[in-house]
Amino acid sequence: MSFLRYIKDRLISIVVFFLYYFFFLMILFVFKVPRTLVIVFTLFCLFLFSFSFLYDFFRKKKFYDELCQNVALLDKKYLVVETLSTPNFYEGELFVQNLYDINKSMIERVNKKERSIEDFKDYIEMWIHEAKIPISSLTLMCHNHQEIDKKVLEQIKRLDNYVEQVLYYVRSEHAEKDYLIKEVSLKKMLNTVALKNREDLLENKIDLLIEIDDVKIRTDEKWLEFIVNQIINNAIKYKNKENAYIKINTNLKGEQVFLIIEDNGMGISSSDLPKVFEKSFTGKNGRIMTKSTGMGLYIASSLCKKLGHKIQIDSKEGIYTKVTLTFSLHSFYDVVK
Amino acid sequence: MKKIMIIEDDVGIRRELQDLLLHAGYQVESVDDFEHALEVLLKSQADLLLMDINIPYLNGELLLKEFRKKSDTPVIMLTSRTSELDEVLSMTYGADDYIIKPYNPTILLLRIQNIFKRAEGNHYQSFYKDVEVLPSKGILKRGNEELELTKNEMIIFQYLLNHLGTIVTRDELMADLWNNEEYINDNALTVNISRLRNKLASFGYEEIIETRKGQGYILL
Numbered sequence: 001m002s003f004l005r006y007i008k009d010r011l012i013s014i015v016v017f018f019l020y021y022f023f024f025l026m027i028l029f030v031f032k033v034p035r036t037l038v039i040v041f042t043l044f045c046l047f048l049f050s051f052s053f054l055y056d057f058f059r060k061k062k063f064y065d066e067l068c069q070n071v072a073l074l075d076k077k078y079l080v081v082e083t084l085s086t087p088n089f090y091e092g093e094l095f096v097q098n099l100y101d102i103n104k105s106m107i108e109r110v111n112k113k114e115r116s117i118e119d120f121k122d123y124i125e126m127w128i129h130e131a132k133i134p135i136s137s138l139t140l141m142c143h144n145h146q147e148i149d150k151k152v153l154e155q156i157k158r159l160d161n162y163v164e165q166v167l168y169y170v171r172s173e174h175a176e177k178d179y180l181i182k183e184v185s186l187k188k189m190l191n192t193v194a195l196k197n198r199e200d201l202l203e204n205k206i207d208l209l210i211e212i213d214d215v216k217i218r219t220d221e222k223w224l225e226f227i228v229n230q231i232i233n234n235a236i237k238y239k240n241k242e243n244a245y246i247k248i249n250t251n252l253k254g255e256q257v258f259l260i261i262e263d264n265g266m267g268i269s270s271s272d273l274p275k276v277f278e279k280s281f282t283g284k285n286g287r288i289m290t291k292s293t294g295m296g297l298y299i300a301s302s303l304c305k306k307l308g309h310k311i312q313i314d315s316k317e318g319i320y321t322k323v324t325l326t327f328s329l330h331s332f333y334d335v336v337k
Numbered sequence: 338m339k340k341i342m343i344i345e346d347d348v349g350i351r352r353e354l355q356d357l358l359l360h361a362g363y364q365v366e367s368v369d370d371f372e373h374a375l376e377v378l379l380k381s382q383a384d385l386l387l388m389d390i391n392i393p394y395l396n397g398e399l400l401l402k403e404f405r406k407k408s409d410t411p412v413i414m415l416t417s418r419t420s421e422l423d424e425v426l427s428m429t430y431g432a433d434d435y436i437i438k439p440y441n442p443t444i445l446l447l448r449i450q451n452i453f454k455r456a457e458g459n460h461y462q463s464f465y466k467d468v469e470v471l472p473s474k475g476i477l478k479r480g481n482e483e484l485e486l487t488k489n490e491m492i493i494f495q496y497l498l499n500h501l502g503t504i505v506t507r508d509e510l511m512a513d514l515w516n517n518e519e520y521i522n523d524n525a526l527t528v529n530i531s532r533l534r535n536k537l538a539s540f541g542y543e544e545i546i547e548t549r550k551g552q553g554y555i556l557l
Contacts, residue, residue, distance in 0.1 A: 129391065132417035133347050136439035140353035143442035144360065160439055167419065180421040191518055195444055198515050208520040222421045 001061040001068075010053070017049055056089075063087040078103055121170050128167045135160050150203075157200065161233060165295055168226050172302040179220040179307070186215055186259065190248060193228045200236050205244065206263075212250040215257050217327040223303050227311070228261070230296040231323045235263035237292075238285055240318065259325040268315040276313055277301040339453060342383035343367040344374060344400070345415065346392045354387065361446050362503075371395075375403055383410060385452060388432075390416040390423065398423075398430055405431035411452045415440065443512040450499070465498050465556075468540075477540065484540045489525075490533045492517050497546065497556035506553035530554065 007014070021042075028038050063084075070083045081099050135156060142153045171178045190210055194201075201208055235246045244264060251258040268276060272283035279298045286292035297313075304311040310326035341363045345351045351367055358365045366381060368374050371393045378386065378400075386404075390397035401412055414427045417438040424435045433455075434448050463470050469478040472491055477484040486494060496513045497505055507526060514521055521529070534546055547555050 129417040132438045133350060136417070137347070137349040137353055139439040140350065140357055140442055144353055144356045156439075164419075178420055178422075180425060182421070182425075187518065191516070194518075194520055195441065195512070195515055198441075198512065202511065202523060205522070207522050210518070210520055220421050222419055222424075 001057075001064045003057065006057055006060075021045055059087075059089055060092070063089070063092050078106070117174070121174055124166065124170050128163055131163050132160075135163065153199070154203075161229075162293075164226065164229075165293070165299060168223070168303060169295060169299050171223075172299050172306065179223055181218050181220055181307075183216045184219050184221045184224065186212055186217060186250065186257075189221060189224055190228065193225055193232060196229065197232050197236065201246075204236055204239060205242075206236060206239055207243075207245040208248075209245055210248045212248060212259070213252060215250060215252065217257055217329070219307055219309065219327065223307060227300040227303055227325070228259075230300045231261050234296060235261070235265055235321065238263075238265040238267075238321070240264065240266040255329045257327045257329060259327070260322060261325075262320055262322040264320050267317040267319055267321050268313070269317045273313065273315060277311070338362070338364045339384045340364040340366065340382070341385045341387060341449070342378060342381050344371075344378070344386060344388040344392060344397070346371060346389065357442050357446070358449075361449075363449075374400055378404055379407055384456075385449060386410060386412045388412055388414055390414060390418055390427070398426055401427065401432060402430045411456055413448060413452065441512075443508055444516070446509075447512055447516055465501075466542075468542075470495065470498065479540070482540070484536060486533070486536065487529075488517075489514060489519050489521065489529045490536070492519065493529060493533055497554060501556055504549050504553050504555050509553070 024041070024045075025038070028041065067080065067084060070080050071077050074080055074083070081096065081103050084096060087093055087096060138156050139153070142148050142156065190212065194208060194210070232246060241264070247260075247262045249260045249262075251260060266285060269284050272281075272285070275281045275283065276297050278294075280294040281298070282292040282294040286294060301311050304325070308328065310324075312324045312326070313321065314324070315321040341358050343351055343354050343358075343365065345354065345367065355365045355367065366383065368377050370377060374392070374395065388397050388401060392400070395403070397414060397416070401414070404410075404412070411433040412431065413434040413436060414432045415436050415438060416423065416427075419437055427435050433452055436445060436448060465477075467479055471478055472495060475486055475488065475491055477486065477494075492514055493510055496510055507523075511521075511523075511526060514526070530546065537543075537545060545557050547557060549555055
């Protein structure tokens with residue numbers, strides 16, 4: 001709290017005081033009061049006035065300085081009400097009381113919103129589980145009745161993939177309790193993803209070349225499957241020419257494991273490359289292929305962030321796309337454990 | 338004939354599963370009365386259970402837990418829940434496998450076969466006529482004669498052998514190969530089969546793998 005600003009605020013009362021003072025001074029002169037008495041009177045007036053003035057200033061300064069300092073230091077500024085000592089002046093009391101009420105009503109509002117988001121999330125999760133039942137039914141039907149066109153199965157798979165995306169989007173946004181870190185074999189995880197995409201890969205004549213070390217990393221298996229599945233799906237969707245392939249390799253370097261997924265598809269233009277992990281970004285390829293939602297890589301990267309993995313993408317338009325997932329071996333989780 | 342019990346409350350899926358398993362040559366029963374599911378299961382003497390997690394009354398996980406106290410029959414959990422936690426929970430309650438909906442039917446059948454194979458130990462069809470199959474060494478053995486097969490050829494031969502006398506589709510062979518981490522393409526499968534045929538012919542077995550047009554292959 002600045003003293004000058006405070007004085008400026010109280011300019012009127014200072015001016016009024018001096019008017020009073022000069023008025024009395026004039027009366028004293030008119031009545032020819034001795035000089036010493038005038039001096040004593042002046043000093044007395046000044047002392048009293050300054051005292052009341054400074055007293056008020058310092059007790060307010062104490063309160064407001066505390067307020068400003070606490071607000072500056074807190075990262076959750078709304079908690080400042082809890083840190084204040086009760087002010088010993090009326091305005092301050094009013095101010096704190098109202099601040100408290102405002103805070104309370106805002107917290108209630110936020111809680112209500114949070115609850116409704118939580119409800120919505122629960123509903124979406126439940127809905128997804130329900131939606132998977134008819135999808136499973138349809139998949140089985142296609143298999144049991146070979147006369148049904150293969151194209152139907154393709155569409156069912158697309159549908160399933162979109163449904164899955166919603167599930168992991170919800171999870172990546174509110175993921176406090178939904179994951180479980182354990183040792184996962186990269187080979188086994190890739191096998192699951194490969195089996196899931198087998199028909200698509202064979203149909204599109206894309207060779208899957210997996211040559212990896214048998215390493216175990218710590219992660220949530222389902223999440224990682226989803227992430228890798230998104231990358232493979234993209235590679236299938238944006239395949240380019242004949243002799244298409246998806247190459248999957250690992251690379252061990254000290255405490256880090258790199259999982260490298262490379263394809264020879266249409267690639268990503270250098271101007272789009274920095275933006276591929278942004279929400280709803282579809283870019284040039286997305287405009288060519290109407291199927292893009294721009295959510296796949298966004299969700300994959302936010303899941304990676306939550307799991308503590310790194311995802312990088314490198315590409316040359318028309319030549320290749322290379323996605324690298326980086327996992328730390330045990331050190332990080334050993335500390336956390 | 339193996340008997341498989343389906344515990345699934347969605348009628349559509351249940352019917353399709355029944356069809357699928359019947360086609361594959363299993364005997365199929367399903368639970369209709371979920372209130373007394375446990376008693377039905379214990380009485381059924383099935384060789385394998387396919388169990389959904391979201392079923393009325395007792396949910397699948399609890400039903401499995403109760404069932405495990407009294408029986409060792411293999412159980413595969415079929416579920417639309419895709420969290421790691423659910424899988425771990427099911428596995429600790431004693432499930433033998435955990436498959437997430439929507440599952441690929443070919444893979445489901447493979448998993449079922451694998452469980453039966455595991456349950457019966459390693460004695461599963463290790464002879465073709467007078468030839469002994471040694472998959473761990475990658476050879477076929479007749480007396481002192483040995484025929485070396487590559488890993489892919491061995492997987493194909495074993496699969497055909499396990500389905501001796503029945504038609505095996507290319508899709509099934511492909512699924513089995515991929516399941517064994519051999520991610521080959523269509524051409525490679527054709528090449529592998531013709532190579533396997535040649536090898537077997539040189540071993541004295543000509544024309545034992547027949548092609549059924551539009552359907553698949555059959556080992557005679």
